[in-house]
Structures are given as C-alpha cells and as structure tokens.
Amino acid sequence: IWRLTGGKVHATDATNASRTLVYNIEKNEWDDELLAILGIPARMLPQVKDCADDYGITEKSLFGAEIR
Structure with missing residues (x-):
C-alpha cells in the first residue's frame, strides 16, 4: 500500500x-509487549484497517490512472 500510494498511506x-x-488478534492491535521484547518501534508499523476500508488511490504514474 505504501508503495502503491506513493507513501501517502501506511x-x-x-x-x-x-x-x-x-x-494481537484478540485485542485487534499491535502487541506492545512483543514489540518491546523484539525491539520493534510501534510507530514504524502500519495502521491496521478493516479489509473493506479505504486504502487510498494508486499513483497515476504506476498504471496511467489513479485506481482506488
């Protein structure tokens, strides 16, 4: 998504x-405890959205048109 949207959507x-x-699939969020153990900063992870959510549009230069 990051590359397709030219860095506009993570x-x-x-x-x-x-x-x-x-x-954490039970809490529906990144697991802070595991991230701390592994040394992964939460700020570098993408926002987790619903499967049917809006993920932005592609860069026009990729396909000749903007695509949702």
Missing part, C-alpha cells in the same frame, strides 16, 4: 498484520 488489514506474529 496501512494493512488484520489478516495481513496477524501474519507478523506481533499483532
């Missing part, structure tokens, strides 16, 4: 976030 969905093993 987001993912919960299914993708859960694959990192540092996303």
Whole structure:
C-alpha cells in the first residue's frame, strides 16, 4: 500500500498484520509487549484497517490512472 500510494498511506488489514506474529488478534492491535521484547518501534508499523476500508488511490504514474 505504501508503495502503491506513493507513501501517502501506511496501512494493512488484520489478516495481513496477524501474519507478523506481533499483532494481537484478540485485542485487534499491535502487541506492545512483543514489540518491546523484539525491539520493534510501534510507530514504524502500519495502521491496521478493516479489509473493506479505504486504502487510498494508486499513483497515476504506476498504471496511467489513479485506481482506488
């Protein structure tokens, strides 16, 4: 999403976030305890959105048009 939107949107969905093993699927948020243990700053992680949420539009230069 970051690259497709030219750095305008830093987001993912919960299914993708859960694959990192540092996303707490019960609380639906990044797991601060695991992030601390692994030394991962929470600020560098993408915002977790609903699968059907708005993820922005692509850069026009990628496909010749902006695509949602």
